[in-house]
Amino acid sequence: MRPARALAVAALAVAILPGLVRADDPGAVDALNAPSKVVQDKSKSWKGLFDAYVAMTAPPQKVGADFNVLSVWPGMKGWAEVSAWAAANPGMGAALLEAQGKVTFALPYGRSNVPPGYVEKGVYLSIGDGLSVHKAEAGYLKALATIDAWVAAEMYRLGEEKKFDEAFSLGVAALRVLRQVADQHLLEEKAFAMQAMCDVASLQRDVLQTFLDQVPAAVARKYALTGYSQIRGSDGERLRRLEMPEGDRVLAEALIAQLFDAQGQADAAKFVPTLSELQASREPLSRFGAARRWAEIAEVHGSLDATRIRLTSIYDDWWRRWRARYYDTILDNPTVISRTNKMRYAMVLAMGGDLERLFALRQRLNAELNGTVLAFGVAAYYRDSGEWPGGVDRTYGVSTPKRFDADPWDPQFGRWQYEKLSAPKGVDTESGRVEVPGCIIYARGVDKQDGGASKVTGDGLTGDFVAWPSLRVLARGGK
Numbered sequence: 130m131r132p133a134r135a136l137a138v139a140a141l142a143v144a145i146l147p148g149l150v151r152a153d154d155p156g157a158v159d160a161l162n163a164p165s166k167v168v169q170d171k172s173k174s175w176k177g178l179f180d181a182y183v184a185m186t187a188p189p190q191k192v193g194a195d196f197n198v199l200s201v202w203p204g205m206k207g208w209a210e211v212s213a214w215a216a217a218n219p220g221m222g223a224a225l226l227e228a229q230g231k232v233t234f235a236l237p238y239g240r241s242n243v244p245p246g247y248v249e250k251g252v253y254l255s256i257g258d259g260l261s262v263h264k265a266e267a268g269y270l271k272a273l274a275t276i277d278a279w280v281a282a283e284m285y286r287l288g289e290e291k292k293f294d295e296a297f298s299l300g301v302a303a304l305r306v307l308r309q310v311a312d313q314h315l316l317e318e319k320a321f322a323m324q325a326m327c328d329v330a331s332l333q334r335d336v337l338q339t340f341l342d343q344v345p346a347a348v349a350r351k352y353a354l355t356g357y358s359q360i361r362g363s364d365g366e367r368l369r370r371l372e373m374p375e376g377d378r379v380l381a382e383a384l385i386a387q388l389f390d391a392q393g394q395a396d397a398a399k400f401v402p403t404l405s406e407l408q409a410s411r412e413p414l415s416r417f418g419a420a421r422r423w424a425e426i427a428e429v430h431g432s433l434d435a436t437r438i439r440l441t442s443i444y445d446d447w448w449r450r451w452r453a454r455y456y457d458t459i460l461d462n463p464t465v466i467s468r469t470n471k472m473r474y475a476m477v478l479a480m481g482g483d484l485e486r487l488f489a490l491r492q493r494l495n496a497e498l499n500g501t502v503l504a505f506g507v508a509a510y511y512r513d514s515g516e517w518p519g520g521v522d523r524t525y526g527v528s529t530p531k532r533f534d535a536d537p538w539d540p541q542f543g544r545w546q547y548e549k550l551s552a553p554k555g556v557d558t559e560s561g562r563v564e565v566p567g568c569i570i571y572a573r574g575v576d577k578q579d580g581g582a583s584k585v586t587g588d589g590l591t592g593d594f595v596a597w598p599s600l601r602v603l604a605r606g607g608k
Contacts, residue, residue, distance in 0.1 A: 181224030314376030500596025
């Protein structure tokens with residue numbers, strides 16, 4: 130496995146089983162931890178960050194669908210308690226500011242590789258053992274979700290105190306730490322980190338919108354030029370260094386080694402119950418009949434060597450696609466996985482993660498980050514002059530790095546769409562219709578069509594994607 134590829138992430142194929150106490154497969158743990166062993170501990174961010182998390186007071190509400198990084202804001206029910214919680218935990222802010230400058234996150238795999246106090250708080254990353262090696266439990270992601278909710282509360286609290294430089298400095302730090310998490314090895318980790326980066330980038334624009342008439346132009350300009358445009362300098366404007374996940378491949382290889390007999394053929398006694406359980410864990414309604422299906426497959430499944438070769442071919446194909454530009458013609462070719470025999474290599478297909486969805490998530494993250502840079506750039510212009518620019522190009526070099534004005538959903542990678550509005554523009558959103566004043570910056574969305582921002586969604590899956598102004602704030606009744 131290439132070193133760069135070993136540093137990648139993955140884990141949709143990994144079943145997360147909360148509360149399950151088990152040993153970790155030593156071979157898989159060693160393989161997953163190998164890349165980080167060459168990095169000195171002082172250059173890793175996980176320890177300082179989670180030391181601060183373990184010391185935090187409990188949030189006033191349970192983090193989940195109703196209390197999270199995007200639902201926290203000063204007008205929410207219980208804001209006084211949420212604000213007090215943010216103020217009571219300055220150690221988390223200090224930890225994030227310190228962690229952002231580290232080389233890597235590098236939380237080790239295996240419960241025994243983190244302090245017992247971490248495990249008690251759910252901060253661990255366990256791997257299954259034996260025939261359960263394909264099951265991983267990334268418990269620490271819940272801790273990160275709590276930290277992100279705290280970041281939202283603290284940014285708004287600082288905004289209310291007009292400490293805007295401190296607020297946006299914290300926001301940048303949170304994004305940089307999540308970018309480090311995106312270099313963990315399991316797909317579950319990478320998908321979480323990328324989604325969380327999307328949400329935290331969106332939060333930055335929410336906070337800017339909420340306090341727009343108070344944020345100094347110099348602060349908005351600073352974070353457009355040297356903050357959000359430099360989450361990870363080597364990524365640039367197209368996330369060039371964001372690696373494809375391959376951690377699940379390590380787990381798949383570990384399981385494959387156990388499911389074949391000495392002659393290299395599927396061992397039905399292990400093959401059938403293990404893969405039946407795997408299928409049922411993801412498709413509960415398929416539990417009945419799963420054993421019979423896998424017993425039939427065991428009779429015709431490819432050999433051990435053929436299975437390993439197919440697994441390698443699938444990941445090599447994903448790797449080539451991941452390195453290509455968004456609209457490279459290679460992406461139009463059928464994938465190796467789509468051309469894989471569903472009986473002969475059923476095991477490989479069952480264990481493979483949904484890597485394809487990361488391609489779409491990466492484009493959205495690209496839009497979120499680029500859109501945040503543009504939003505802060507035009508806001509700086511507005512705060513300087515008292516009016517919105519005639520075009521984003523008016524801010525190039527002054528408050529916006531030109532290279533970030535690129536729509537990732539445009540096959541030609543053209544500019545974002547911008548309108549200076551003479552009257553409020555009606556936009557249909559997931560929260561209902563809102564009236565957009567001043568100006569609007571939007572990208573095409575997944576359909577690659579310019580819909581004039583008449584209909585938008587937060588992820589760009591339906592209609593266009595608006596980066597500015599914050600539609601969430603407008604829907605809440607903000608300016």
